[in-house]
Amino acid sequence: MRDASPSPLDAWLSRLEAAHPVGIDLGLERVAEVARRMGLLDGPVAGRVITVAGTNGKGSTVAMLDALARHHGLSAATYTSPHLLRYNERLCLDGHEADDATLIAGFEAVEAARLDGEPISLTYFEVGTLGALHAIRAFSPEVAILEVGLGGRLDAVNVLDADVAVVTTIARDHAAFLGDDLEGIGREKAGIMRAGRPAVLGSSDLPASVRSTAEALSAPVHALGTAYGVEREAASWRWWCDIGQALRGLPDPGLPLDNAATALMALQLAGVELDETASRQALGSVVLPGRMQWRGAWCLDVGHNPQAAAYVAGRLAERPVAGRTFALLGMLGDKDADGVIEALAPSIDAWVPVTLEGERARSADELATRLEALDQEVVHCDVSPAQGAAWLEAHLAPQDRVLVCGSFFTVGGVLAAWAARAQTETDDRPSEGMT
Known part of the structure; x- marks a missing residue:
């Protein structure tokens, strides 16, 4: 223990x-x-x-x-x-x-x-x-x-x-x-x-x-x-x-x-x-976690303002996929959510807003309201980046991809969940020589 x-x-x-x-x-x-x-x-x-x-x-x-x-x-x-x-x-x-x-x-x-x-x-x-x-x-x-x-x-x-x-x-x-x-x-x-x-x-x-x-x-x-x-x-x-x-x-x-x-x-x-x-x-x-970081079909970027989001959208456009592109979005309450959504929208097919923790956090429901007001498709809301990522993993088609974005907390939450899962899998693996 x-x-x-x-x-x-x-x-x-x-x-x-x-x-x-x-x-x-x-x-x-x-x-x-x-x-x-x-x-x-x-x-x-x-x-x-x-x-x-x-x-x-x-x-x-x-x-x-x-x-x-x-x-x-x-x-x-x-x-x-x-x-x-x-x-x-x-x-x-x-x-x-x-x-x-x-x-x-x-x-x-x-x-x-x-x-x-x-x-x-x-x-x-x-x-x-x-x-x-x-x-x-x-x-x-x-x-x-x-x-x-x-x-x-x-x-x-x-x-x-x-x-x-x-x-x-x-x-x-x-x-x-x-x-x-x-x-x-x-x-x-x-x-x-x-x-x-x-x-x-x-x-x-x-x-x-x-x-x-x-x-x-x-x-x-x-x-x-x-x-x-x-x-x-x-x-x-x-x-x-x-x-x-x-x-x-x-x-x-x-x-x-x-x-x-x-x-x-x-x-x-x-x-x-x-x-x-x-x-x-x-x-x-050069390796910089959280900046256009690709892990399989998942791209993670901490950009949290319209200028950064426009750069990410442009990079995604350079890499078209046969499936759909989902955005797992979590943002703090003092950030320009509408501006970020509008900048990313040309490269995103559907959205999964998530809630972040802390006094500055913005809820998934509020993000969903903003997304829908901007004519964006919301397919799911969740209580945390980790939970949102788990939902997406269960619902992605083989040719789909995901952008995790909106905050250091969003990207960090997903990376932490993946690291914890990898550690659990390692801990559960039988030691050499055990039956």
Whole structure:
């Protein structure tokens, strides 16, 4: 029988979730003071720091940056959020998830610092970020790649100065915190830029405020489509830029090529001389769970806003099937459900809405009402992503496929159910030699 008591890491995470009165509390004053007490601001935590902000494309850009750095022989650390199955996913050192002891040591260092003097209250994300930076400093990688959690200017990640700042895309999301004005959102995301240091603009459709922020800081701007870009070739693609050698014969990593080009540009600006063979190997090796992740006839993608959904719909359209395409959709209540549904609709034949847990959750019944109002076919509603997936598995025809989408919680719920089933099957399998 397995021990049902929480692990030390789970106990820490539960404690952190309850420690601050609100889950999201944007601002750098508190987190910067604790970082100062921890000595994180006394010197660099890595040889180079690349910070990535944006509405969509952050995770794929970070994953490709990490693979490219390591295939060029550099030690690398990444910090991302949120996670799908395990908190450990958020911090990776040379491609390996941090172990529980490393994470707990970081939490303990943050706790000691925040109580060293006038106590300072921190959010779950703020403690996690400072703990990760503590671990990264101890690891001392040649490059640290940090993903902004929300916004940019006031996000805890921005407590460190980026040597290279990357803004991937700008769209409406997290309106309660960032508002609906794209120019204002652009200024917040561009807040990761630093005076005189390179800024990489990873989309040709960014608000003017992003470039104007860089120009006000005299930060050299390297924009997709003008300073670097993508040219498709017969069975591969070519990366070009205005300050270095072009790279040919690059493989499709299964992630947006604009993000791949942006990762190459950012790494070059971090002082790495790009090698064509290493770049091919890196891009051919990238695996990013929950982003256009295929498992048989199932595609899983965490996209939760209309821009991300439109990208997914386009990729599905490139892979037509003889059967029907079902969408298992679960979304949080503060997301633009109608916009996501409308973006996905051209590639979806029928829908299975599911309920997510938590105070921000949206019920399957509410999603079904929205779907039907938009003339979409709802074939089933269920109480959780796992239950919805089980229903679909029992009702799919051999030529059908499924898109699992709408939230990290939706994709994570299905992946967790599959992992639990695989573990049960392993546990139930007779040991060698038993009859």
